Amino acid sequence: MIEFESVFYNYPDGTAALKGIDFRVEKGEKVALVGPNGSGKSTLLLHTNGILLPTSGAVKVNGQLITQKNLKEVRRAVGLIFQDCDDQIFSPMVCDDVAFGPMNLGLNREEVARRVKDALELVGLTGYEQRSSHHISGGEKKKVALAGILAMDPDVIVLDEPTANLDPESADSLVNLLNDLHNLGKTVLIATHEVDLVCEWAERVCVLHGGTIVKDCTPAEAFSDPDLMHSTKLRPPVVYRIFEGIINQIPTTIANAREKLRMLTPK
């Protein structure tokens, strides 16, 4: 679906942000990109739909190298959701914002209207069409931003820090939504600091540090490696911290942990 082949990227001021990234996301995967601040997560995400083009190396989407010519198709196929929703929702009215992407795809009015309606329904914001963008809550803004991407019918949904600045309920509701989308066949890639979310949600985790991918494995492998956690300034998820040193097979989710505890405690 998305392939990075030894991608290097230097910012205009000369800062090297990506130093040889080899990275793949396959169709239907749920992948999390973790790493400390400044490790290059956001820069990597900006390469997934051609907002930034690599200084050297290649990024391919659906087997096609990203070039100026196929940018529109790449941006249709890979939907990118930014961390700050106020950057993403720039139309004064919700329906206009969701319609922005489909209109850029050159669809006719009826199709645009249908997609706006369907996208808002999918994120659970039916009836929000005429609402003002600056008078909806943070969680709702995130969903509007997501609807704006879904209206373009992407194959891959990429989110930068999806749960940052959201209250727990909104964060849960967003994660449920991502699972729903995954069940609908979408590939989902997120960048985050929230290791608890990663171990509950992701099938695969890529640990980014200093512009290179230092580990690409299952969440269980990554989080049970104390050296990796320490060197990349990450903290293992709560379940790992509780069970570490107590049992060998550390449960990966809270549900698993509860099960383990039931088995360990005498009736």
Added chain:
Amino acid sequence: MRHDFIDKYSDRNSTVHRIDARVKIICVLIFITLATSIMNIYALIASFSVLTGVFVVSRVPLKWAFLKASIVIPFAGSFALIKALTIAGSPIFSWWVLNLTSEGVTTAALLFFRAYISVYTVVLLTSTTRFPTLLAALEKLKVPPLITSMVSFTYRYIFVFTDEAERLERAKAAKCIEGAQYRLRLSASAKTIGLVFIRAYERGERIYRSMLARGFDGTINTSDAIEITRHDIFAGVTFIAFTALLTIVLR
């Protein structure tokens, strides 16, 4: 943080609210042209009453409308004052080089009321039409999309920047800026202004990226068509005809 709508009361439902925005914009333009050419105070009062009547129909609170239109007082007021004191004629009161004349007072009053009525008309337009609808209507009236999208971005982000400025003010207050020397306070204020500018610039970059991410290629697409009904035309023509009649009769 909560801010007042620029287009407060525009989401209410009334006969005036339902009129097509294009018709309203054209009516407002014609009305302002008529009102600013009136040379008779009675005709001005009459057109003011017509507008007030429309406000009553639209169920927008009159007191709020008067206050909102009052922002013009410092500007129009100062010009009117200069006029009142400098026009030659039969003096009412005189001091040093300043002469208050009855001709001056009449001219000043006309100038002031014309300016006030113009703003009052715009208040009527913005309080009975939602801002995005107004922009869509301007687009349909062939205003270049570049201009309407600039206005649209301003409307969308003005509160985001106000919030940012407020956060910076709070950060300064939290560090006891009141206790600092005048020079230091001044320098802190200058830095705040600079910071808001830099942040606006950076946000602009991020917004542009997010537009690119959704396939933006430089062409601004406008939203769907709105139909003008006979009822809209009728309301517009009646309003303009009535005002024109008043101004002619009272000339």
